[in-house]
Amino acid sequence: MSAPDSSNFRRVIPDGDDRLRRVCGDCGFIDYQNPKVVVGAIVTFEDQILLCRRAIPPRVGYLTHPAGHLERGETAEEGAIRECWEEARARIQIHSLIGVHSTPEAGVVEIIFGARMMEAAFGPGPESQDVALYRLDAVPLGELAFPTTRWGLERAIPAAVPRWHAANA
Numbered sequence: 001m002s003a004p005d006s007s008n009f010r011r012v013i014p015d016g017d018d019r020l021r022r023v024c025g026d027c028g029f030i031d032y033q034n035p036k037v038v039v040g041a042i043v044t045f046e047d048q049i050l051l052c053r054r055a056i057p058p059r060v061g062y063l064t065h066p067a068g069h070l071e072r073g074e075t076a077e078e079g080a081i082r083e084c085w086e087e088a089r090a091r092i093q094i095h096s097l098i099g100v101h102s103t104p105e106a107g108v109v110e111i112i113f114g115a116r117m118m119e120a121a122f123g124p125g126p127e128s129q130d131v132a133l134y135r136l137d138a139v140p141l142g143e144l145a146f147p148t149t150r151w152g153l154e155r156a157i158p159a160a161v162p163r164w165h166a167a168n169a
């Protein structure tokens with residue numbers, strides 16, 4: 001196998017395949033480019049939602065639920081728990097699967113869990129400027145960093161959706 005940036009890589013359709021792949025001309029290694037898996041959690045404490053204000057690009061200063069890339073060697077649930085600690089210094093208990101959100105054009109599949117905090121203990125990790133609890137009727141939808149947060153919130157708390165639509169009509 002050559003290094004991935006080797007000039008010996010060519011774009012060809014391998015036998016039995018149906019799309020172009022980068023294939024090593026020396027050994028035939030196929031550099032499959034598959035989507036990344038992101039894991040996240042919509043975290044509640046009583047009737048409030050935990051959101052992080054991002055300190056890193058993209059979308060610095062905007063709000064997101066805790067989420068990040070799943071690492072090899074951990075389950076999706078373990079990854080979501082780790083991200084909640086890294087970004088929000090929150091210890092969570094996962095109680096449900098909210099949904100799987102695909103962004104094909106970005107090559108990302110996000111698994112979003114529902115979780116709760118047992119106590120209101122949280123704070124900004126290195127990737128967050130600030131972490132706070134928001135009442136359901138006070139989530140600043142215009143400050144959300146990515147569509148996935150609203151997607152997850154709407155599925156986690158469907159009762160809040162009509163109010164959000166009214167507030168943004």
Ligand SMILES: [Zn+2]
Nearest residue numbers: 001002024027
């Ligand atoms: Zn090779």
